[in-house]
Structure formats: C-alpha cells, structure tokens
Amino acid sequence: MKKGKILEHKLVPKHEVMEESEVKELLDTYKIKKEQIPKIKLSDAVIKEIKAEVGDVVKITRESRTAGKFLAYRLVIE
Amino acid sequence: MRTKRIKGIKFGLLSPAEIRRMSAAKIITADTYGEDGFPIEMGLVNQRIGVIDPGLRCKTCGGRMGECPGHFGHIELAAPVIHVGYAKLIYRMLSATCRKCGRVLLEEKEKERFLAEIERQKEKQADVGDVVKEVFKEAVKNAVCMYCGEHQRVIKYDKPTTYIEIDEEEKKRRLMPTDVRERLERIPDEDIALFGMDPKSARPEWMVLTVLPVPPVTARPSITLESGQRSEDDLTHKLVDIIRINQRFMENRDAGAPQLIIEDLWELLQYHVSTYFNNEIPGLPPARHRSGRPLKTMEQRLKGKEGRFRGSLSGKRVNFSARTVISPDPDIDIDEVGVPEEIAKELTITVNVTERNLEAMRETVRRGKKHPGANYVRRADGKKVKVTEINYEALADELDIGWKVERHIRDGDIVLFNRQPSLHRVSIMAHRVRVMPGKTFRVNPTVCPPYNADYDGDEMNLHVLQTEEARAEAKILMAVQRNIISPRFGRPIIGGIHDYITGLFLLTWGEKKFEREEVLEMLRKITVNDLGEPAEAPYWTGKQIFSMILPRGLNLQFRGKMCEKCIERGLVCMKEKCPHEAYVKIREGELISGVIDEVAIGSFKGIIIDRIFRQYGEEAAKRFINDASHLAINYILQAGFSFGISDEDIPKEGEKQIREEAVREAEHKVEELIKAYEAEELEALPGRTLEETLELLVMQELARARDEAGDIAERYLGIENAAVLMAKSGARGSMLNLTQMAACVGQQSVRGERIRRGYQGRTLPHFKSGDRGADAHGFVRASFKDGLSPTEYFFHAVGGREALVDTAVRTSQSGYFQRRLINALQDLEVKNDGTVRETRDTIVQFKYGEDSVDPSKGEYGKVVDIDEIIREMIGAEAGA
Numbered sequence: 001m002k003k004g005k006i007l008e009h010k011l012v013p014k015h016e017v018m019e020e021s022e023v024k025e026l027l028d029t030y031k032i033k034k035e036q037i038p039k040i041k042l043s044d045a046v047i048k049e050i051k052a053e054v055g056d057v058v059k060i061t062r063e064s065r066t067a068g069k070f071l072a073y074r075l076v077i078e
Numbered sequence: 079m080r081t082k083r084i085k086g087i088k089f090g091l092l093s094p095a096e097i098r099r100m101s102a103a104k105i106i107t108a109d110t111y112g113e114d115g116f117p118i119e120m121g122l123v124n125q126r127i128g129v130i131d132p133g134l135r136c137k138t139c140g141g142r143m144g145e146c147p148g149h150f151g152h153i154e155l156a157a158p159v160i161h162v163g164y165a166k167l168i169y170r171m172l173s174a175t176c177r178k179c180g181r182v183l184l185e186e187k188e189k190e191r192f193l194a195e196i197e198r199q200k201e202k203q204a205d206v207g208d209v210v211k212e213v214f215k216e217a218v219k220n221a222v223c224m225y226c227g228e229h230q231r232v233i234k235y236d237k238p239t240t241y242i243e244i245d246e247e248e249k250k251r252r253l254m255p256t257d258v259r260e261r262l263e264r265i266p267d268e269d270i271a272l273f274g275m276d277p278k279s280a281r282p283e284w285m286v287l288t289v290l291p292v293p294p295v296t297a298r299p300s301i302t303l304e305s306g307q308r309s310e311d312d313l314t315h316k317l318v319d320i321i322r323i324n325q326r327f328m329e330n331r332d333a334g335a336p337q338l339i340i341e342d343l344w345e346l347l348q349y350h351v352s353t354y355f356n357n358e359i360p361g362l363p364p365a366r367h368r369s370g371r372p373l374k375t376m377e378q379r380l381k382g383k384e385g386r387f388r389g390s391l392s393g394k395r396v397n398f399s400a401r402t403v404i405s406p407d408p409d410i411d412i413d414e415v416g417v418p419e420e421i422a423k424e425l426t427i428t429v430n431v432t433e434r435n436l437e438a439m440r441e442t443v444r445r446g447k448k449h450p451g452a453n454y455v456r457r458a459d460g461k462k463v464k465v466t467e468i469n470y471e472a473l474a475d476e477l478d479i480g481w482k483v484e485r486h487i488r489d490g491d492i493v494l495f496n497r498q499p500s501l502h503r504v505s506i507m508a509h510r511v512r513v514m515p516g517k518t519f520r521v522n523p524t525v526c527p528p529y530n531a532d533y534d535g536d537e538m539n540l541h542v543l544q545t546e547e548a549r550a551e552a553k554i555l556m557a558v559q560r561n562i563i564s565p566r567f568g569r570p571i572i573g574g575i576h577d578y579i580t581g582l583f584l585l586t587w588g589e590k591k592f593e594r595e596e597v598l599e600m601l602r603k604i605t606v607n608d609l610g611e612p613a614e615a616p617y618w619t620g621k622q623i624f625s626m627i628l629p630r631g632l633n634l635q636f637r638g639k640m641c642e643k644c645i646e647r648g649l650v651c652m653k654e655k656c657p658h659e660a661y662v663k664i665r666e667g668e669l670i671s672g673v674i675d676e677v678a679i680g681s682f683k684g685i686i687i688d689r690i691f692r693q694y695g696e697e698a699a700k701r702f703i704n705d706a707s708h709l710a711i712n713y714i715l716q717a718g719f720s721f722g723i724s725d726e727d728i729p730k731e732g733e734k735q736i737r738e739e740a741v742r743e744a745e746h747k748v749e750e751l752i753k754a755y756e757a758e759e760l761e762a763l764p765g766r767t768l769e770e771t772l773e774l775l776v777m778q779e780l781a782r783a784r785d786e787a788g789d790i791a792e793r794y795l796g797i798e799n800a801a802v803l804m805a806k807s808g809a810r811g812s813m814l815n816l817t818q819m820a821a822c823v824g825q826q827s828v829r830g831e832r833i834r835r836g837y838q839g840r841t842l843p844h845f846k847s848g849d850r851g852a853d854a855h856g857f858v859r860a861s862f863k864d865g866l867s868p869t870e871y872f873f874h875a876v877g878g879r880e881a882l883v884d885t886a887v888r889t890s891q892s893g894y895f896q897r898r899l900i901n902a903l904q905d906l907e908v909k910n911d912g913t914v915r916e917t918r919d920t921i922v923q924f925k926y927g928e929d930s931v932d933p934s935k936g937e938y939g940k941v942v943d944i945d946e947i948i949r950e951m952i953g954a955e956a957g958a
Contacts, residue, residue, distance in 0.1 A: 030913060036920040067929035 006045055013062040015046050018073075023057045026073060040074035052076045090279030094289040102126045102138045102149035105292050108321040110300070110310060122317050127151040128294035148294025153320065155288055155351075156327040157344055158255040160239040162352040162359060163377075164285035169235040171273065171282055172253075172261060174217035177243075178228040180264025182272050183220040184213070192272055206274040213272050238359050239348055254344070259286040287351065292317060312373040316354040316365065323347045398425060398542040404497075405533050407520035408711050409603075412572065412703055413558035415495050415509035415540065416520025417487065419449055422513045425542045426453050426484040427491060431477060439483045446470035449486060449513065456482035487511050487542055492549045494541040494556065495519075497529040501896065504528035504561045504571060508552035524578070524703055525558055527681040528571045559700035562691055565934040570688050570699075573681035574706060576809050577719070581710030582674040583807040584717055586624050587659065591617035599716070601626065603708040620713075621669040627705040628686075629694050630667040636685050638662050639675045639808045676808025679706055683808075721800040726820040726863045732794035736787045736821050741859055744783030745852050748776050752850045772850070773832060777825060780857050784824030788817030795820070823858035823866070826877035832856055833876055844869055 006012055018026070027034065034057070040047055042054055052058055056076045064070035103126040110123040117123040117131075126137040128148030136146035160168060175182055182189065192213050199206045221230050233253070234242040241253040253261075262283040270277040298311035310318075327343045353365040356377035364372040380386045400421045407416055417425075431439050445451035446465055455463050455473050458480040465473060477483070487493065489512055496506040507528065514520060519538055526532060543549045554560070564571035574582065584590075592600070597609060597618050606626045612618045637651075641660035644651045653661045654671040662672030664686075677683045691699035728736070754760045755772045762771045792813065795802050801816045803809075818824065826833055833856035839847035845854040853859075856873035860866050866874060905917045912930045914923040927933075 030911060030921065030924070032919075032921065036915075036918075038921060064928040066927055066931065067925070070925070070928040072924060 007049055012046060013060050015050050015052075016059045016061075017050060017052045018057045018059050022059075026057065034075060037073050037075040039077045042076055042078055047076055054078055088276075088279060090276065091281070091284040092291065093281065093284050097150075097152050097289045097291045100150050101152035101291070103151040105151045105153050105317075105321065106325075108318045108325070110314065110318075111308060122292070122314055122321070123295050123300065124151060127292065128296040130295050130299045146296070148296035150294060151292035153290040153292055153317075153324065155290055155347070156324050156331065157347065158259050158286045158288045159344075159348045159351045160255050160258065161285050161287050162238055162355050165237075165239050166235075168258060168262070168282070168285055169233065169241060170214045171265070172233050172241060172258065174214050175261065175265050175269070176223040176226060176228055177230060177261065179223060179226040180261060180269075181223065181225045181266060182213070182269040183217040183223060183230065184272070185224060188216065189269070189272060196271065196274060210272075210274040237361050239352060255286050255348070259283050259288075262286065290320065290351065312367070312375060313354070315367070316350065316373060316375055319350045319365070320347070320354060323350055396541070398544060400425060400540045401537055403518045404521050404531060404536050404538050405516075405518040406523045408523060408707055410512055410520060410522055411510070412522045412524050412700055412707075413509055414512045414522065415493065416512050416514040416516075416518075417493075417540065418517050418519070419513055419515060420517065421540075422487050422511070423447065423449060423451075423453075425487045425540075427487060427542060428456075428544065429483045429485055431479055431481040431483060433479060436477070436479060439481075439485070440474045440477050442485050443470060443477055443483060444474040450488045452483050452485045454484040456484070487513075489513055492543060492553050494543065494552060495521075495529075495538060496541070497531050497536065497538045499893075502528075502564075502566060504564065505530075506556065507558050507561055508556035509558060522707070523575060524572055524681070524707055526575065527573070528561065528564070557696075559696040562687065562696065562699050562703070563934045565932070567682075568933045568936065569682060570684035570691065571681055572703065573684035573687050574676075574679040574703075574710065575681055577714055578707050578710040579674075579676050579680055579807050579809040580719060580804060581712075581714035581717075582624065582679060582706060583803070583809070584719070585620040585709070585713045586669065586672075586674045587620070590620035592620070592623065593617060596716070597623055600709060600712045602712070604705045624674060624709070625664075625667060625669045627702060627709060628664065628667040628669070629690060629698055629702070632664055632667045632689065632693070634662070634664040634686065634689050636662055636677070638672055639677045640673065640806060673807075675806075679703075680808055719800060721804070723863065725795075725800050726816075726861075728791055728794050728820055732790060735790050740783050740786040740790060741822060744779050744786075745857075747779050748852050751775050751779070755850075776850075776852070777827075777832060780825045780852055784817065784822050787821035787824075788813060791817060791821040819862045821861050823861060823870070823874065825852075826856035826858060826873045828876060828880050833873055835876075842869055842872065 007015075023034075026037075030036075034055075037057060040058060042048070042052075047058065050058075054076050058074045058076060060072040060074060062070045062072060103120070103124045105120060105122055105124065107118060107121045109118055109121050111117055111121075117125050119125070123130075125134065127150065129136045129141070129143045129146055132143050135142055136149075138149050139146050141147075184192070192209060195209045196206050199209060222228070223230065229246070231246070232244045234244060234250075236242055241258060243251050243253055245251070262281075262285070265282055267277040270280075270282065273282075275282070293313065295314075298313040300308050300310045300314065303309055323343060323346050327340070327347055330339055330343060349362065350365070352359060352362060353373070354375055357364045357373050357375040358378065365375075366372055378385075383389060400417075402418065402421065410416055429435065429439060439452075442450065443452050443455060443465060446467065447453075447470075451470075452465050455465060455477065457463065458478065463469070463473065489510075491511040492508050493511055494506055495509045498505075500506055505528070507525070512520070519540065521529075521531065521538075529538070531538065543552055558572065562570050562572045591614060593616060594609070594612075600623060604627060609618070609626070610622070613622050638660045640658040641656075642658060651661070654663055656671070659671065659673040662674070662678060663670040672678075674686075678686045687699055687703060690702050751760070751772060755768065758768075760768060760772060762768045763774065766774065792802060795816075797803055797806060801811060801819070802813070805811050805813045805816055828835065833841055836842055837847075840849060841854060841856070845851075853869070856877065858866060858870040858874055860870055906914055906922055907916075908926045909915055912925050913921050914926050915921055
C-alpha cells in the first residue's frame with residue numbers, strides 16, 4: 001500500500017494529537033499522571049503518519065459496538 | 079508497613095564455602111538419639127540444627143519447637159562425588175573444554191559472537207538454552223586446543239556418574255571425581271559465561287560435591303510410634319548411610335588400604351549421595367527401606383502430583399470443610415443445602431460468649447456432643463477444652479462472658495458450596511445450612527446448572543465461614559439468589575430443568591380444569607392467600623393456577639419455544655390465538671395466553687424469571703423459582719408422566735412410509751447421482767471438484783431422508799407422546815434424538831464427510847471396491863429401536879469415536895485457553911470512575927466495555943430496552 005493511504009483505510013480509526021490543554025483536562029478528569037495512560041509505540045504506522053512525538057497524547061475515536069462512538073487515549077513512547 | 083518490590087530472583091550453585099558458612103554444626107556421627115533419649119551432639123538430630131522435641135531449646139537460636147525454623151548442618155565428604163543432577167552438564171563441559179588448560183575449545187572470535195548472542199537473549203528475557211547448546215556443539219568439534227596446543231581426547235559418559243577418557247591408542251581411563259573437579263576448576267571465569275552461567279554464583283566445580291549440606295531436622299522430623307519407638311525420616315536414613323560410608327572411607331584411607339578397596343568405597347559413597355538426591359535414577363537400584371519400600375528422597379519430595387509444588391503449594395487442604403456425594407431434594411429452598419448430621423457435628427463456628435448469648439451458649443454446651451451442641455470451649459485465658467460426655471454439664475455451668483464456644487453448624491448458617499472445576503464465579507455460592515439425616519449433601523435441582531452438577535455420583539465441597547465479616551460478605555455477594563442472573567450472558571442461569579418444565583408445560587397447556595380440592599393440593603407448599611374466582615366455575619384453569627405464583631402487576635409478552643417463526647416465514651403472527659400456544663402474554667400477573675416452557679422458566683433462558691428478578695428483586699425471583707418448582711412437581715406427580723420404549727412405537731403404515739417414502743427414495747436418488755457422476759453428466763458446483771460435488775449432494779440427500787423420516791415419525795407420534803412433549807417444551811432431548819430412536823439414525827460422519835477410511839476403495843470387506851452407495855459409506859437406515867445391522871453398527875462406532883475424541887480434546891484445550899485468559903485478566907479492576915485499571919493503577923480501558931454496562935444488569939447489549947418502556951407506558955392501557 002502506498003504511504004499516506006493508511007489513514008483512509010476503513011479499519012484505521014481517527015487518530016489526533018491532543019493539545020496541551022486537552023491533555024491536562026484528561027489527566028484531571030481521571031486524576032492520573034501521564035504515565036498511567038495506555039501506551040503506543042512511536043514506530044506504530046499511524047503514529048508515524050500523523051507525526052506525533054514521544055510524550056504526545058493521541059486521541060483515538062473508534063466505532064464501538066456497544067457505545068456507538070468511543071474515545072481512547074494513548075501516550076506515545078519510544 | 080513499607081512495601082517492597084521483588085526486583086529479581088537469581089539461581090545459582092552452593093559453593094563449599096557457602097555451605098560451611100550457613101552450617102550451624104558439622105555432623106560426624108551417624109547416630110541420632112543417645113541411650114538417654116536425648117539427641118546426641120554432632121549427630122544427625124543435632125540440637126543445633128533445629129528442635130522437634132517439645133520442651134527443648136535450639137542451641138543456635140534459642141527458639142522452642144515451632145519458633146526455631148531449623149538450621150543447616152554439613153558433612154565434610156572424605157572424597158569428592160558427582161552431583162547426579164548435574165552429571166550430564168559436567169559431561170558436556172568436560173567435552174567442550176581443553177583437558178590441559180581448561181579453556182573452551184573455540185576461537186576467540188567465535189566466543190565473542192556467542193557471548194554477544196547470549197547477551198542479546200538475556201536482554202530479551204529469552205531463554206539462552208539454544209545458544210548454549212550451540213556452544214557445546216561447536217566446541218567438541220575442535221580436537222586440538224587453540225590456546226595450548228593440547229590434543230583432546232574423547233570422553234565417554236557412562237550413566238549415571240562415570241566419565242571415561244579414551245586416548246589415541248583406544249586405551250580407557252576412568253576420570254575420578256577428583257580429576258573431574260580439577261578440570262572444571264581450570265575453566266577460566268570469562269569462559270563460563272559461554273555456558274550461560276554466572277561464575278560469581280555458579281562455578282562449574284561446585285557441581286562436584288566436597289561438602290554436603292545437611293537439611294535441618296525440621297525438614298525431616300522423626301515420628302514416635304505408639305510403642306514409643308522412634309521412626310526416622312527417609313532423608314535421615316539416607317544421611318546415616320552417607321556418614322557411615324564416609325567414615326569407613328576415611329578409616330580405610332588413613333589405614334592405607336589397597337586402591338581397589340578405596341575405589342569400591344568411593345563408588346558406594348557416590349551411590350548413597352546420588353540416591354540421596356534422587357532415588358529414581360535409571361541404571362541405579364533404588365535405595366530401600368528395611369521393609370523393601372524404596373526411600374523417598376529429595377527429588378521424590380518435590381516431583382509429581384503429590385510433590386511439594388503440585389501437592390503442597392498449589393493444592394493446600396483447608397480446615398472447616400466437608401465433601402460428600404450430592405443428591406436431589408426438591409423440597410428444600412434453592413439457597414439451602416442439606417447437610418448430613420454427621421458432618422454438621424464435625425464442622426464448627428466459633429462464637430464469642432457475650433451477655434446476650436450467654437444463656438443460649440450454655441444451652442448449646444449443655445447439649446454436649448448431640449447435634450446442635452459444641453465440640454470445644456475456649457476459656458477466657460485462652461485455654462481450649464474439649465467438650466466430652468463427662469465434662470459438658472460442668473462446662474456449661476462454668477461458661478462465662480469472654481469465653482468462646484465452637485458450636486456445631488445448624489440450620490440457617492451461611493456456608494460456601496462448591497463444585498470443581500470452578501470455572502466461573504457461580505461455581506462457588508453461599509447457601510443456608512439445613513441439617514438432615516442421611517449421608518449426602520442435598521441440593522435443589524434448580525441450582526444444578528450453575529455448578530454443572532448432576533446426581534450420578536458427583537461430589538461437592540462445603541466450607542464453613544469463620545468470621546462475621548466473611549459471613550456478611552458471602553450473604554450479600556455470593557448468595558444463590560444474588561446469582562440467578564449470570565454475568566456471562568445476562569440471563570438466568572438458575573431455573574427449571576427437566577420435570578419442572580414438563581410439569582408447568584402440562585399444567586398450562588390447553589384448557590385444563592381443576593376442582594378446588596385439586597388446586598389446594600397443588601398449592602399446598604406455596605403461600606397463596608387468595609384463589610380468586612374460578613374461571614369456569616366450579617373449575618380453575620391450569621393457566622389460572624400458574625398465575626397465582628406470578629407477582630401481581632407483572633406485564634410481559636414473548637414467543638415461547640413452540641413458536642413456528644411465522645413472521646420470519648412471511649406469515650402473520652396470530653399472537654394470543656396462536657394454534658401452538660407459543661405466544662405467552664401476561665397481564666397484571668395473569669397468564670392470558672401461551673404455554674409455559676423452557677423459554678419461560680428454564681435455566682439459561684427463563685424470560686419470566688429474568689423479568690421478575692429485574693423488576694421485583696432477587697427475593698421475589700427466588701420465591702418464584704421455589705413456587706414454580708413446587709407447583710410443577712405437585713402437578714406432574716398428580717398427572718403422571720412416563721417414557722418407555724413403547725413410546726417409540728410407530729404404527730405399521732408410518733413405518734412403511736419411513737422405509738419406502740423417505741429412505742428408499744433418498745437411496746434411489748443417491749444411486750442416480752452416482753450414475754450421473756460415473757457417466758460424467760454431473761455438473762460441478764463452483765469451487766469444488768466433481769467428486770466433492772457428488773459427496774456434498776449425497777450427504778444432502780441422505781440428511782434430508784433422515785429429517786423426512788423424523789417428520790413422518792413426529793406426525794404419527796404427536797404432542798401426546800412423552801418424548802415429543804419433552805423435546806418441544808425443552809425439558810429434555812431433541813426431536814433429532816427421537817428421530818434416531820424411532821425412525822432412522824442417518825448418515826454417520828467423520829470430519830463432516832461420509833466415512834471413507836478402511837480398505838483400499840472400500841470401508842469394509844462387505845462392499846465392492848469403488849462402491850459409492852449409501853450403505854457402503856456409513857448411512858444407517860435403521861432406528862435405534864429397530865437395531866443396527868453389523869455394518870451399520872460399525873459405522874456408528876466410527877462416528878461415535880470421533881465425537882468422543884473431540885470432547886476429550888476440546889475440554890483440555892478450552893481449559894488451557896481459559897486458564898491463560900484468566901491469568902491475564904485476573905488483576906484488572908473496574909474502579910469507581912468507570913475506568914478499568916491494573917494493579918499499578920495504569921488505565922487499560924477508559925470506560926468498562928466502552929459503555930460502562932454490566933452485562934448482567936443491562937438489557938442484552940443495550941443499556942435500556944426502549945421498546946419495553948414504551949410498551950409499559952402505553953401498552954398496559956392499549957393492550958388490556
């Protein structure tokens with residue numbers, strides 16, 4: 001597959017790098033530290049594609065069978 | 079308390095220095111106890127290496143029996159011996175290193191390569207075994223040492239502990255343990271890493287023993303027999319042997335005995351030390367007890383099912399528990415368990431005596447060993463007194479506040495009840511005790527499904543809870559009625575089975591009429607305050623009677639098991655007027671239409687139970703299940719219900735129809751298919767070969783024949799037939815079962831295909847080679863009642879074997895899958911904020927199940943059932 005196309009694949013959910021303020025809000029809602037967010041590797045194909053950096057938090061919007069739409073968050077690590 | 083984290087575990091070998099360092103005493107005497115009955119000094123039951131006699135104190139730590147954990151001692155071996163556990167490794171190391179300079183026989187470059195590889199594996203936390211194996215394999219290939227130029231000799235390993243070196247002239251020389259040790263000592267530290275070992279914690283020469291650690295006496299306690307004679311542990315016996323030979327060896331050597339004798343003694347010492355570690359070494363006769371029983375030494379203690387790991391650590395036994403066979407008792411509540419009096423007298427609950435229960439406890443103790451009595455009493459000073467025939471009255475009078483009484487369990491006590499394998503949480507539930515005569519645990523048949531129990535000899539375990547907190551927790555979380563709804567599929571797992579379904583089916587089916595007396599008889603165990611007006615005075619209908627146990631105000635409608643799926647077939651559902659009575663409608667707690675079957679009250683389905691549980695709570699659901707089972711049993715008892723071989727009888731014309739219309743026609747068609755195939759007129763289906771197409775069509779045809787036979791049988795038998803009734807109501811068995819019994823067993827298969835295995839071109843010598851007919855490939859024309867022909871019987875056995883193997887394989891595989899899944903998930907927790915977190919509080923899922931819905935509380939995949947709410951709002955009026 002050609003590069004740049006994977007974001008359009010139907011099985012790849014929407015990934016977005018979150019703003020600093022959004023991350024703070026997220027951490028406050030769950031009363032957690034950044035390290036407690038599930039991780040995703042920098043080498044992940046989508047992470048490379050959206051050019052996220054180590055320490056960024058990525059918001060993933062998925063289709064959910066039970067809830068319709070579901071938000072997941074991933075901390076980018078090496 | 080400060081918590082610490084285990085960073086790592088390191089395994090290594092004990093060095094002689096370390097063995098001496100951890101030793102509390104040097105053992106030189108083989109004797110244990112002296113004539114005075116006290117342990118002798120320097121002996122194997124040394125007072126410095128632990129105490130097992132009450133009253134004595136440890137000379138090392140000063141602890142009494144039970145306080146002192148024991149300390150190691152040591153034996154200085156007169157000559158080194160090989161440790162059997164490492165004999166193979168020693169052989170490989172000898173072969174891989176130079177006999178003169180001790181270096182590993184590999185070029186420097188290769189060594190670097192291997193070391194890097196080992197390092198890489200370690201970083202990955204992977205096994206280094208494969209790399210080490212490679213090191214050994216490469217090293218033995220070099221016949222000349224690249225460091226000192228020494229020519230290597232072939233070393234032969236003679237199991238279990240002998241090494242022989244063969245020189246260039248084929249002369250053999252035995253390597254004594256001293257030689258072996260010397261060679262291993264010469265291996266430099268930097269080469270040891272090539273064997274995947276850390277030279278700091280495991281030098282290879284430590285595999286040749288010069289000092290033997292002696293385990294503390296607490297690890298090998300002696301037992302005193304009734305005769306007052308002491309019987310020592312097997313390990314002690316073995317150590318005695320070792321010390322004796324060790325001493326003889328020394329004496330002989332000091333006396334300058336001939337080499338031959340010394341070698342014999344050395345061999346004997348080697349034998350004793352070897353069997354001390356493992357008494358099941360191939361090639362060595364096991365050391366035996368005087369009685370001829372093989373001794374249980376080190377490895378035997380650890381290994382196998384009854385060993386330390388599987389037997390003592392993973393499988394501990396607990397107190398306050400009982401186990402016996404279970405048997406049914408429909409007259410007890412679903413959350414009760416019948417406990418034999420014999421067991422009730424053995425299991426106790428400790429009660430603190432207070433102002434408020436003093437009199438009651440006195441009364442309990444005064445009953446002594448009679449059932450609701452007590453076994454032990456603990457005084458205020460902590461002294462435990464056994465309640466006996468002689469002292470119970472005195473104890474009862476003496477009983478005071480602050481004492482504790484270990485009283486028998488009695489009716490109403492909360493206990494845990496369990497059946498293995500405990501695969502899901504409902505395998506252990508809390509029941510209320512009910513003490514009864516007999517020797518079995520009595521269980522209400524409706525709670526069989528969660529335990530997956532039956533009464534063909536199943537045994538179950540019972541645990542008596544010992545603290546108030548435990549009892550409260552069990553009552554609130556684990557009670558049977560709490561667990562009626564399974565968290566697995568969100569439907570009741572407890573419900574009617576077998577006769578309960580049949581009973582209610584018969585009661586509510588059609589327009590049954592009952593007189594007042596009959597109604598009262600049926601309801602005699604159920605609390606019903608108002609019989610209401612008889613529908614057809616003076617008769618009450620079956621549906622009316624069933625309605626009496628429904629909660630008032632219940633509104634519900636659904637399609638039962640009898641439903642023919644009219645809507646799916648493009649027809650109109652006739653609802654209340656359904657000819658099969660499949661449309662169950664309940665209005666204001668009144669059964670308006672439909673018949674009660676498995677879908678209504680059965681376990682795993684149970685729509686009515688489900689609704690009552692959600693709308694009226696667990697107590698109401700429990701009451702409903704109890705009432706329904708009593709009603710069902712009372713009715714079926716009165717109506718009578720039986721099944722026998724004559725119920726499989728089909729009238730002559732039916733039989734003829736099956737044979738001639740269904741079976742023969744199908745066989746005819748099969749023949750035609752084969753003819754077409756052989757004439758190459760058959761057209762292949764897409765993606766299949768011609769042969770596959772034929773097989774497929776033949777299978778289809780024969781399956782159709784069996785179904786048709788079943789339909790004919792069903793037509794002749796009708797719903798009045800007990801087997802049909804049970805199948806249709808979902809009580810037991812299926813129409814397929816009945817078809818096979820009464821009409822035609824049908825095609826037998828292996829891996830979804832007709833049976834083809836056997837001889838070349840045929841399954842059995844009874845058929846012609848190349849015969850593709852129905853008979854030759856496992857079509858069983860007969861019914862079980864008719865009896866199978868010899869060839870049919872054989873094919874049936876072939877197919878049956880596959881089913882048997884399948885279940886055996888499936889259970890073990892799915893068991894292992896489940897184990898792995900549970901191990902991975904067991905520490906995850908749903909927190910109060912709805913997140914799923916693991917033990918370090920890192921989040922796994924931001925919202926449990928993405929919708930935060932407990933499957934046992936939601937409405938089958940949805941948070942709420944909107945249709946039902948709307949119906950509730952408007953339907954109650956409109957539908958009335």
